[in-house]
Amino acid sequence: MDGMDHRILSALRAHGADPRVAGVARALSRAGEHGALWLAAGLAGAAVDGTRRSAWLRGTALTAGAHLVSMGVKRVVRRPRPTHVEPLVRTVGRHSFPSSHATSAAAAAVAYGTLGAYPVPPLAAAMCVSRLVVGVHHPSDVLAGAALGALTARVGSRWMTGAAPDNREHA
Numbered sequence: 001m002d003g004m005d006h007r008i009l010s011a012l013r014a015h016g017a018d019p020r021v022a023g024v025a026r027a028l029s030r031a032g033e034h035g036a037l038w039l040a041a042g043l044a045g046a047a048v049d050g051t052r053r054s055a056w057l058r059g060t061a062l063t064a065g066a067h068l069v070s071m072g073v074k075r076v077v078r079r080p081r082p083t084h085v086e087p088l089v090r091t092v093g094r095h096s097f098p099s100s101h102a103t104s105a106a107a108a109a110v111a112y113g114t115l116g117a118y119p120v121p122p123l124a125a126a127m128c129v130s131r132l133v134v135g136v137h138h139p140s141d142v143l144a145g146a147a148l149g150a151l152t153a154r155v156g157s158r159w160m161t162g163a164a165p166d167n168r169e170h171a
Helices: 002-017 019-048 050-077 100-114 120-133 139-155 157-161
Strands: none
Touching: 002 019, 002 120, 002 139, 019 050, 019 100, 019 120, 050 100, 050 139, 050 157, 100 120, 100 139, 100 157, 120 139, 139 157
């Protein structure tokens, strides 16, 4: 897996040589720091969609919760960031697994996508790829983070939308 991680990261990081690609990747990195873009999107949704305000706020809470869980996992796993590529951005921490940017992005994609915010999933995918273009995560870090975020939001989706659990007997 390490060899594949190395090759994929090297190939995607090479795209950062294009100043336009690097600029977008850097901007996404800054916007995604501590899940800020996704938390702001959830709060904006709550502000403009009064009929589903509580669902937006719960989705925002799920996104924040997923981000916090990823930070906890990162402290336990303690995988170092890639060293074979020159990063395009500075990072807050020195541990790589899982990608907290990918975790909060995927959580937001699932949670806000449930509410009809269809531009969020492609933007979340771009956020995930940007972590490789800027050279601060192994691909497996991004995949694990995205899976953690999506799972967290999916598990909390009934709570988020206020849907009652299905209590029917199954034959």
